[in-house]
Amino acid sequence: MDTYVIVRRNGWRTGADLEEAARRSTVEGERMPDDVAWIRSYVLEERDGSVGTICVYQASSPEAIRAHAEAARLPVDEIVKVAGTVLVRPDPVPATG
Amino acid sequence: MGRNGQRGFVAQSHMVGTAPPLLEREEALAALTEALASALGGEGRVALVYGEAGIGKTTVVRAFARASRGTARVLWGACDPLFTPRPFGPLYDLAREAGSTVLLEVEREDDRTAQLASLLDLLGETPTVGVVEDAHWADEASLDALRYLARRIERVPCLLVVTYRDDEVGAEHPLRLLLGAIPSGVARRIELGPLSDRAVRELASAAGRDATGLYERTRGNPFYVTEVLAASGSGLPATVRDAVLARALGLGNEARAVLDLASVVPGQVERWLLDEVLGSASAGANVCVERGMLVPGPGGLAFRHELARQAILEALGPERRAANHRAVLHTLEARPDRDSLLPRLAHHAEAAGDAGAVVRYAPLAAARAAAVGSHREAAALYELALRYADEAGDDVRVALVEAYAHVAHLTGRLDEAIAARREAIELSRRLGDPLREGENLARLTMPFIGAGRNAEAEEAGRQAIAVLEELPPGRELAVAYAFQAYLRMLSRDNADGVAWGERARSLAEEVGDVDTLAMALNMIGTSHVMAGEIEPGCEYLERSLALALEHGLTPRVASAYGMLASGLGEMYEFDRAERWIREYLRFGGERDLDVSYITSWLAAVHVYRGRWDEGAELAQQLLAGDAGPLARITALVALGRVRARRGDPGAEEALDEALELSRPGGHLQRLGHVLAARAEAAWLAGDRERALAEARAAYPLALEKRHLWFAGELAYWQWRCGRLESAPGWIAEPYRLQLAGDALGAARAWATRGCPYERARALAESENTEARLEAVGALDELGAAPLARQLRGHLRALRVRVPRGPRPSTRDNAAGLTRRELEVLALVAEGLRNAEIADWLVVSRRTVDHHVSAILRKLGAHTRGEAAAEAARLGLLENR
Numbered sequence: 001m002d003t004y005v006i007v008r009r010n011g012w013r014t015g016a017d018l019e020e021a022a023r024r025s026t027v028e029g030e031r032m033p034d035d036v037a038w039i040r041s042y043v044l045e046e047r048d049g050s051v052g053t054i055c056v057y058q059a060s061s062p063e064a065i066r067a068h069a070e071a072a073r074l075p076v077d078e079i080v081k082v083a084g085t086v087l088v089r090p091d092p093v094p095a096t097g
Numbered sequence: 098m099g100r101n102g103q104r105g106f107v108a109q110s111h112m113v114g115t116a117p118p119l120l121e122r123e124e125a126l127a128a129l130t131e132a133l134a135s136a137l138g139g140e141g142r143v144a145l146v147y148g149e150a151g152i153g154k155t156t157v158v159r160a161f162a163r164a165s166r167g168t169a170r171v172l173w174g175a176c177d178p179l180f181t182p183r184p185f186g187p188l189y190d191l192a193r194e195a196g197s198t199v200l201l202e203v204e205r206e207d208d209r210t211a212q213l214a215s216l217l218d219l220l221g222e223t224p225t226v227g228v229v230e231d232a233h234w235a236d237e238a239s240l241d242a243l244r245y246l247a248r249r250i251e252r253v254p255c256l257l258v259v260t261y262r263d264d265e266v267g268a269e270h271p272l273r274l275l276l277g278a279i280p281s282g283v284a285r286r287i288e289l290g291p292l293s294d295r296a297v298r299e300l301a302s303a304a305g306r307d308a309t310g311l312y313e314r315t316r317g318n319p320f321y322v323t324e325v326l327a328a329s330g331s332g333l334p335a336t337v338r339d340a341v342l343a344r345a346l347g348l349g350n351e352a353r354a355v356l357d358l359a360s361v362v363p364g365q366v367e368r369w370l371l372d373e374v375l376g377s378a379s380a381g382a383n384v385c386v387e388r389g390m391l392v393p394g395p396g397g398l399a400f401r402h403e404l405a406r407q408a409i410l411e412a413l414g415p416e417r418r419a420a421n422h423r424a425v426l427h428t429l430e431a432r433p434d435r436d437s438l439l440p441r442l443a444h445h446a447e448a449a450g451d452a453g454a455v456v457r458y459a460p461l462a463a464a465r466a467a468a469v470g471s472h473r474e475a476a477a478l479y480e481l482a483l484r485y486a487d488e489a490g491d492d493v494r495v496a497l498v499e500a501y502a503h504v505a506h507l508t509g510r511l512d513e514a515i516a517a518r519r520e521a522i523e524l525s526r527r528l529g530d531p532l533r534e535g536e537n538l539a540r541l542t543m544p545f546i547g548a549g550r551n552a553e554a555e556e557a558g559r560q561a562i563a564v565l566e567e568l569p570p571g572r573e574l575a576v577a578y579a580f581q582a583y584l585r586m587l588s589r590d591n592a593d594g595v596a597w598g599e600r601a602r603s604l605a606e607e608v609g610d611v612d613t614l615a616m617a618l619n620m621i622g623t624s625h626v627m628a629g630e631i632e633p634g635c636e637y638l639e640r641s642l643a644l645a646l647e648h649g650l651t652p653r654v655a656s657a658y659g660m661l662a663s664g665l666g667e668m669y670e671f672d673r674a675e676r677w678i679r680e681y682l683r684f685g686g687e688r689d690l691d692v693s694y695i696t697s698w699l700a701a702v703h704v705y706r707g708r709w710d711e712g713a714e715l716a717q718q719l720l721a722g723d724a725g726p727l728a729r730i731t732a733l734v735a736l737g738r739v740r741a742r743r744g745d746p747g748a749e750e751a752l753d754e755a756l757e758l759s760r761p762g763g764h765l766q767r768l769g770h771v772l773a774a775r776a777e778a779a780w781l782a783g784d785r786e787r788a789l790a791e792a793r794a795a796y797p798l799a800l801e802k803r804h805l806w807f808a809g810e811l812a813y814w815q816w817r818c819g820r821l822e823s824a825p826g827w828i829a830e831p832y833r834l835q836l837a838g839d840a841l842g843a844a845r846a847w848a849t850r851g852c853p854y855e856r857a858r859a860l861a862e863s864e865n866t867e868a869r870l871e872a873v874g875a876l877d878e879l880g881a882a883p884l885a886r887q888l889r890g891h892l893r894a895l896r897v898r899v900p901r902g903p904r905p906s907t908r909d910n911a912a913g914l915t916r917r918e919l920e921v922l923a924l925v926a927e928g929l930r931n932a933e934i935a936d937w938l939v940v941s942r943r944t945v946d947h948h949v950s951a952i953l954r955k956l957g958a959h960t961r962g963e964a965a966a967e968a969a970r971l972g973l974l975e976n977r
Binding site: 004010031032061062063066067070071073076077078079080081 | 710713714717739740743744745746747880882901913915916917947950951
């Protein structure tokens, strides 16, 4: 499996919508464990008041990411393959939830 | 199931009449019983019982068969370790045991599908356990037949039990293909491991023997243990062989003679054969049976185990062994039914070192094997005959190398096929037979093309015609013309392809050579199609198809379907291409033909018609399998285009591999596709220099061959890079209109061909704002991010307000089903089963299972019926 970053800009009107989407994402992800693994996401505060995400996934192919997104009804703006990781310090503790 | 979990063993009947104690095979038997229960419930299964030689596979299956007699009919078939096994051997056995003659008339490979369908019916007519023993020795036709049955067993109340020695089945073993082809829901794998120390002690004590060192020596191999326990004497034999020999030591001369003779006969030795060779041997045979060394079966006597036969055979010594083989050979030769004994005759002839008999029987056995599709065995038999044919005259040898070249080509041994054709050419020259020389030269083109050695293929084709045109025209010249047409078609020299094809056609008609006529019609038709003359091309191809169907020429039928499918695909005639692809998949599916190349075309057609998910999924399915290079190239182009058009990563990798694979042939039909896709990907990635270089790399060749579509697309990319010097007026219409600046006309032309992406791309090139806004919508709908982004940029620069791209929520239906799930739901509602849906959508069973369970979950349904009812209630399937 390769690592990918998935950009989902302005994906949801509210944080609650996003939470609902995250639940669907987990359910669908568990149904295709050989093809996608959700690693982590950063939630974006979009200028128009909506919410977006940058997600890190491991996946067998870009098509697997799209199949997962389609099944969980998540938007996909762009999929970029990760060539390497530079870890400086651990992610900060999430502000909420 | 692991080795540890299931130890067990039935102590063999070395004392006739004693019921053997059943030890430690409970789990294996339970697994078989469970599989049989599924089969009895109408869902057939394949149980694979495997382990090393002597581990007790047969014993377990016999015990299971005994226990099942009340509930199911049990049929037995066996594969034997002959030099080359009997073609279809185990399947004949099964049919014979069922009292059926369905397989008896298999004389030709084309009859096979109907016969296999009858065999499946036979297995399903009543609850049945069909056993095929020792599949590691099976011939190619039997393996093909087992694969055919395994793929369809789910529909019938039959449990197919296949046993094999897993330690003799390496990665390259032909049985692997069968094992890989069994649908995962159907297969039950039952591995048999060695006995435990405790079980070995128990057996020793039951036999009243000392168990010291027995487990360590035998490593728990049940056959070894039994032999040691059955042998007289007190020492512990060092090997299985020693144990068998120790057991045979006490036999009298007569019995030993029977055992020695039986050891040269793999499988069962008939009583009449023993009597014929040894005089009245019944007495000795009975002693062997009483001692448990030989076991009576339906056709005669057999060793209790192949390991025992090998031990006795090795102990014979080379001279006695050859003498016994000779005696058996002479007896079999004198039989009135010797034509049905050809594999055995070849086996004993070889083992007796009788060159004359090898050259007499091996080619006959080979021809019989090849006729029913056991090409691998046929090749081995021809190789054998050739090894012994040094003394034979050139006239005998030339026929052998020709036959060998044919089967070597069919089994993918291209170098051997080339070498054999060259020898045949040389021998024909020596014999002063230019007709034969010419035909061999013509047929030499095929393996050369297969090996990517185009220049040598051209040379052979030229020589064939040069040699044959010196002589009065006949069948051989028709063949040479047809192969010349084939070469010209491959090079996309279409006018020449038609001209040579016409010559082949008229001559083949004159001499009444149907096979060559079907080939000629195919080449003429394909060349027309490639020239853009679609209607006459299809007409010729359909004539070729009808002729091949009428005469049962399966390879020609497949070729006609294949050319209609891929040729029309290459010409952007996607409606018709798709129809022929589906016809071919049906025809090939029924016959288990390799359909990967045509399936790769379906992936490509999906992509060009805007069904990107389906195209990419199918392409990946093919790429994950063992498809050949041509199928891989087409699948990689389809996948590369989708990724490039979506802006997804991985387009470059796919198209790099496609280019690598198309270099050896160097033909336009591959390079045109691959380089056009590479130009598109580079352009979408913003690399104009590379886009230009890719397009220019194949453009001159496309112009030279007047390929409407490749020339069109390659010109188009140069034009998009602003660097097109010139393009001819004959390129395909949509591209011609685009290059002339008629974007809206081009968009209409693309719409006619059913290409939504190309249509949107043309609209985007228009000056008309309405059209360009429509293009944005269409590109968003397709998920064509890079082009949509670019177009939005242009429009914003013109201060046009552009709507945002769609979010998935706008595409929602009440239940949140995806487009693909709706498609599957419609088929579920029609009552199709998952396997049928997989066939229809040309995706894997696993994918369909996945979709169906997602549908049930999203609709909150427990059954397919409930899902269909819920779909109707929500109106999900309306407006589809």
